[in-house]
Amino acid sequence: MNIFLDANILVAVLNKEYPVFSLAARILSLADHPRYKIYTSPVCLAIAYYFAEKKSSSASAKKKISLILEHIHVAASHQSGVLNTLSNPKINDFEDGLKYFAALESDCDCIVTENVKDFYFSKIEVLDCKGFAQKYFVKI
Numbered sequence: 100m101n102i103f104l105d106a107n108i109l110v111a112v113l114n115k116e117y118p119v120f121s122l123a124a125r126i127l128s129l130a131d132h133p134r135y136k137i138y139t140s141p142v143c144l145a146i147a148y149y150f151a152e153k154k155s156s157s158a159s160a161k162k163k164i165s166l167i168l169e170h171i172h173v174a175a176s177h178q179s180g181v182l183n184t185l186s187n188p189k190i191n192d193f194e195d196g197l198k199y200f201a202a203l204e205s206d207c208d209c210i211v212t213e214n215v216k217d218f219y220f221s222k223i224e225v226l227d228c229k230g231f232a233q234k235y236f237v238k239i
Contacts, residue, residue: 100235102129103174103202105140105212106146108228113151113161113163119213122228123237126211131171137179141187153169174201189220199223 104127111119112127125215139147144164151160176197195217198210202223209224211231218225226234228230 100134100209101138101205101207102126102207102231103207103210103223104137104143104171105142105198105210105214107213108211109143109167110150111213111228113147113160113167115152118169119228122232126228126231127167127170132238137207138174138202138207139171140198141176142201143195144168149207163201172205174205174207174235175203177204178195179202187220192217 108119108126110116110124111123127137130137134172146166148164151163155163160210177200180200180203183200184190184193185238187196190196198211199218199221207223209226209231210218210221211226211228212218213227215225215227215230
């Protein structure tokens with residue numbers, strides 16, 4: 100299963116933001132299981148870095164991002180994703196469109212975000228951490 104993590108999930112893990120942290124960290128840990136492939140986008144990493152840097156320091160934020168990248172994949176952001184975002188009349192938020200098309204181009208089965216409503220236009224399943232846990236967590 101391919102899972103796309105939105106920036107707010109990464110931020111919750113990097114900054115240990117409760118109550119989301121516990122489930123977000125558990126979802127992120129699926130990256131070490133052979134049945135799962137976890138993705139995020141360069142846009143999400145930039146946002147996560149910004150908030151991690153604000154909470155700690157630039158050096159700490161870089162270490163945290165590097166550690167996460169040892170376990171997850173970066174979805175490619177192609178020109179086609181940018182053009183699709185711009186041309187899709189259903190997409191009002193450019194950033195969310197870029198993330199969506201990165202997930203789509205990486206064959207992700209779902210997007211995990213705490214802002215489910217932001218992806219109202221998605222053809223991919225969109226769940227918050229609690230919804231993902233309720234639907235997909237099984238004993239591994």
